[in-house]
Amino acid sequence: MLDPYGYWQYPCRTCAEDFDLHQAETKEKIRQEMIERGENQEVINEYINDPWLNDPAWPRADQDVEKLIKDSAFYFAELEREAMEADREFEEMFGIDLEYEYEN
Numbered sequence: 001m002l003d004p005y006g007y008w009q010y011p012c013r014t015c016a017e018d019f020d021l022h023q024a025e026t027k028e029k030i031r032q033e034m035i036e037r038g039e040n041q042e043v044i045n046e047y048i049n050d051p052w053l054n055d056p057a058w059p060r061a062d063q064d065v066e067k068l069i070k071d072s073a074f075y076f077a078e079l080e081r082e083a084m085e086a087d088r089e090f091e092e093m094f095g096i097d098l099e100y101e102y103e104n
Contacts, residue, residue: 016058023054034047
């Protein structure tokens with residue numbers, strides 16, 4: 001599924017892998033369609049080089065999903081720890097209580 005800007009929002013793994021597998025063919029097909037419509041080369045190149053058409057839909061298809069989940073959980077836990085520390089420093093600096101709870 002694409003978001004309003006043309007980026008993958010929630011691609012199913014099958015669709016995303018298929019998109020990546022046929023990415024070069026898709027770009028060439030779009031290029032030919034634009035030529036047939038009479039678009040100038042500058043417009044075609046700009047469109048063909050746009051990230052939405054060049055970024056992989058499933059960039060981590062060759063990685064272990066369980067490891068990605070564990071790495072993501074660690075990353076977000078570290079972000080939360082850093083945010084809590086920044087809040088404590090802010091509270092101490094300005095003598096206020098931000099009065100919200102973090103999920104544990």
